[in-house]
Amino acid sequence: MPEIILMAPLIPFLISFLKNGWLNLKNSHKTILTAQSIIILDKMPKKIKVGIFSFTCDEGCSMTFLEILNKKFFEWKECLEFKHFRLLQSKSEIKGLDIAFVEGAVSTFEEVEKIKLIRENAKKLVLMGSCAINGCPSNLRNFFDEERAREIKPIVEKFGHREKVSAVSELVRADDSIPGCPMQEEKFIEVMEKYLKEFGVK
Ligand code: SF4
Incomplete structure (x- = not known):
């Protein structure tokens, strides 16, 4: 069970790679990074x-x-x-x-x-x-x-x-x-x- 949880963030990479190859894998990586950035920015203390x-x-x-x-x-x-x-x-x-x-x-x-x-x-x-x-x-x-x-x-x-x-x-x-x-x-x-x-x- 813990392994499945650890693997979960990689699932979109694997699906993208299997379906569309390396180029789209890079794009999907960017999308995930952007989403993570939004979450991090949202958590930053506001003034x-x-x-x-x-x-x-x-x-x-x-x-x-x-x-x-x-x-x-x-x-x-x-x-x-x-x-x-x-x-x-x-x-x-x-x-x-x-x-x-x-x-x-x-x-x-x-x-x-x-x-x-x-x-x-x-x-x-x-x-x-x-x-x-x-x-x-x-x-x-x-x-x-x-x-x-x-x-x-x-x-x-x-x-x-x-x-x-x-x-x-x-x-x-x-x-x-x-x-x-x-x-x-x-x-x-x-x-x-x-x-x-x-x-x-x-
Ligand atoms: S005069 Fe009194 S109310 Fe006006 S700015 Fe000075 S301290 Fe403040």
């Missing part, structure tokens, strides 16, 4: 493609993410592939993201286009911190009195800023949000763990 994006802010939530990585790096390193994270690497990709984590508020016209592009290219979009959720505190100039608003107007125009600063949530749909300034670490870990399971990498 989710993640981007960390900063809009107008002090990047305090990204720093918090780095601090979280101090604790979780070895647990998450097999699960995450960073496509964009300015504080970690110069490599930058927006296309084909599984999750985009976004911090900061949207103050320029360029940022409006960028957040729309990120939303189009990410299966999930998560807001990190109060700037992204409700604009504060990066939108403070929205609340300036008339005199102060007049004072800063030349600077606002010179640097291509919009009249009002918006929260990310006002411009695109978000799948999750992590409150706080900076964002709450425990909540971030909870959201990340949820997606690692949802994407089947943990």
